[in-house]
Amino acid sequence: MTDSGEDGSKAFDVVCVFVLSITAVLTAWCGFESSKWGGEMSIAFSQASGARIEATAQEDRANSARQYDLTIYTEWVRAVQDDRPALRQYVEDRFTPEFRVAFDAWEAGGREAQGPFKMAEYVPPGTREAAELTERADERFDQALVNNQRGDDYALLTVLFALVLFLTALSQRELATPMRRALLGLAIAFGVAGLLIMLTFPIKI
Template identity: 50%
Template sequence: MSDDGRSEERRSAEGQPAEKRESDGRSALVENIAVALLAITAVLTAWSGFEASKWSGEMSISFSRASTQRIEATREATRAEAARAVDLQVFGIWLEATAENNRPLEEFARERFTDHFAPAFDEWLEARPLRNPDAPRSPFALDSYVPPGEVEAAQADARADEYFADALADNRRGDNYTLLTVLFALVLFFGALSNRFGSPRKSWLILAGAVVLLLVGTGFLIAFPKII
């Protein structure tokens, strides 16, 4: 371009009203802030999506562990029921022998009491159940009777409850990050909309709203637990 052309453009720009130059400057400032806002929000949105995905994975793992412990609890409970059934059968033989005053059969049954049933049986006999109306109705009603597998089943159930509670907490955390991505999507929407208005006042108002939403979302992002 010739020197005459550049001089003419310079004179034309200098001849513009001050209000017009000020308006163009504000528009450029709004656009620059909006670009920076969009860039920051895009990064935070990606990070929120990453955290939501990680917490979803943790939820699945916890649910799987809870299911495994439920299966373990069922297996141990079945073992306890089988042991209880054997004790019931032998105890029934002892009761029958005692009622018939059959000493050999009574001793035969007592010798076959299991290690976990014998202490409860002795405690029950000490309570004199045939004479004492307040005595326990059977050895199986005593706290000292604990068939194998009963404690293990209760422990596995407790672990399953813990894992299930962890899974629900992980699901809630993942949902929080998903909602956060929605909030950041609003920031992107308003940030992109801010420079679409002819009125500088409206542009600044929309941009200010986007900044407020970004600050709120960033606060939540900092406060939420994270998996790196």
């Protein structure tokens, strides 16, 4: 009877050590993954910020080009109103290539639009680049949020595994055998649940 009790106690202790060891490894792994995804989050946020800065620079470039075209177009309108063909031609020769495309389309359309600037053909330099960079910044920002959530998910698992360690350690206290077994069983249940959840998470090495 005594030998049986001692064997049962030893088996219980072995299971406790096994649970503690595995849980310690899983906790360390979760900490590692949380750190890696935190790093990926920082990189994505940095890339998003860089793209935003570049997009702003391209938008300034487009606005400057638009302002220049507007100034030239204003002079063209004045030359037309004053009926000065020579000045009109002089101004037209100074149209930028981007404005020239829109102006020609406006002329071909019978000048029905409210001006060349309303034409779809008018795309000042920097406009497309700004749109592409803004889209890239939005994508990297969204990815950063995803990476942040992944890091948080792994961090939350460390809390669950800490509970497993706590319950396992508690089961080794001098308590009634049914209580010790119940605590260990609960610890194993939480540990298995945590492991199954962890297997659904993406891994970053």
